[in-house]
Amino acid sequence: MSSNTKSLSSTSCSEDESELRRGPWTLEEDTLLIQYIARHGEGRWNLLAKRSGLRRTGKSCRLRWLNYLKPDVKRGNLSPEEQLLILDLHSKWGNRWSKIAQYLPGRTDNEIKNYWRTRVQKQARHLKVDTNSTEFQNIIRCFWMPRLLQKIGGESSFSSPMLIQNPMALQPLDNVSQHLTAATASPSQIPGQGALNMSGTIYNWDSIQKQNAESEFCTSSCILPSEPIDMPKMSQIPECPPSPFHAILNNDNAKGGFCVDDNSYDIEAFNLQGSVSAQGFAGNSAGDCYVAESNWLDSDFSCGMWSMDELWQSRS
DNA sequence: AATAGCCCCAACCGCCTACAA
DNA sequence: GTTGTAGGCGGTTGGGGCTAT
Numbered sequence: 001m002s003s004n005t006k007s008l009s010s011t012s013c014s015e016d017e018s019e020l021r022r023g024p025w026t027l028e029e030d031t032l033l034i035q036y037i038a039r040h041g042e043g044r045w046n047l048l049a050k051r052s053g054l055r056r057t058g059k060s061c062r063l064r065w066l067n068y069l070k071p072d073v074k075r076g077n078l079s080p081e082e083q084l085l086i087l088d089l090h091s092k093w094g095n096r097w098s099k100i101a102q103y104l105p106g107r108t109d110n111e112i113k114n115y116w117r118t119r120v121q122k123q124a125r126h127l128k129v130d131t132n133s134t135e136f137q138n139i140i141r142c143f144w145m146p147r148l149l150q151k152i153g154g155e156s157s158f159s160s161p162m163l164i165q166n167p168m169a170l171q172p173l174d175n176v177s178q179h180l181t182a183a184t185a186s187p188s189q190i191p192g193q194g195a196l197n198m199s200g201t202i203y204n205w206d207s208i209q210k211q212n213a214e215s216e217f218c219t220s221s222c223i224l225p226s227e228p229i230d231m232p233k234m235s236q237i238p239e240c241p242p243s244p245f246h247a248i249l250n251n252d253n254a255k256g257g258f259c260v261d262d263n264s265y266d267i268e269a270f271n272l273q274g275s276v277s278a279q280g281f282a283g284n285s286a287g288d289c290y291v292a293e294s295n296w297l298d299s300d301f302s303c304g305m306w307s308m309d310e311l312w313q314s315r316s
Numbered sequence: 317a318a319t320a321g322c323c324c325c326a327a328c329c330g331c332c333t334a335c336a337a
Numbered sequence: 338g339t340t341g342t343a344g345g346c347g348g349t350t351g352g353g354g355c356t357a358t
Binding site for chain 1: 325
Binding site: 098 | 342343344345346347348349351352
């Protein structure tokens with residue numbers, strides 16, 4: 001959307017020279033703002049608004065600069081890595097958009113917020129669940145995030161500047177490193193190929209992919225586009241491990257299979273066939289399978305493959 | 317080709333916090 | 338301690354563009 005071509009808001013017809021402008025920014029306004037900041041720097045937005053000649057509020061100027069004009073603002077679709085980060089960080093911090101945005105260079109809190117509302121919440125609506133519900137958290141952890149991981153791993157080389165620049169990002173997943181053939185290293189030591197650095201840990205994508213490839217039943221047929229998730233049943237599924245990294249990477253779970261279609265890593269593709277391998281869902285009772293966030297790594301998830309029917313039966 | 321409905325995102329709003337006077 | 342101001346944050350909205358019919 002080109003905001004420069006938008007017409008001004010409803011006040012434009014009776015616009016007085018002294019009135020503040022609202023609505024979409026024009027090219028002239030953008031230029032004024034950029035030039036002023038180039039000369040005087042950011043900050044003191046109300047002063048900026050007065051002195052720059054812009055008939056805007058300081059708030060509006062700040063927002064326009066931070067969300068649109070700032071040179072390092074990244075445009076375009078979020079990469080799988082970025083989506084993964086958002087999902088993971090949101091599970092930790094909730095709607096702390098600005099905090100989440102700190103770990104995605106070039107992305108604004110507004111953009112992340114929009115992503116969450118338009119993509120993630122949309123899916124929750126379709127599935128008739130609340131985004132804060134356990135069911136939806138499970139779906140994200142057990143289906144969406146693994147898809148993103150697979151997508152990331154499937155790309156030729158993983159050298160995400162985002163993750164490398166933000167060693168604190170994905171910190172909640174630190175536990176995973178204990179179960180990986182991981183070596184700590186500074187970012188400068190990171191090999192160019194096949195390694196993901198999180199929290200100073202190198203994750204070897206080759207081994208990740210190998211494990212996935214070895215996973216039983218991990219074919220595209222596991223998840224078909226024809227049958228949506230049955231949410232009433234889904235809601236009965238015991239909570240799965242907090243992190244998909246665990247399910248995918250943990251050797252104990254190598255038999256498990258998340259089925260990922262390289263071409264549809266977005267949540268739009270969340271559909272299940274009658275039989276689904278959902279590592280971490282399994283267990284003879286909710287108590288068997290539920291593992292608290294703090295200690296899931298110590299628990300035994302090696303429960304093999306379960307069909308959805310088995311899962312439902314196990315819950316009954 | 318026309319149109320209705322949906323999607324996306326830039327921008328606004330209200331609230332909160334920090335800080336200076 | 339109180340008040341005013343600025344900046345930041347999360348929630349919400351409006352409208353242009355896209356898509357399906």
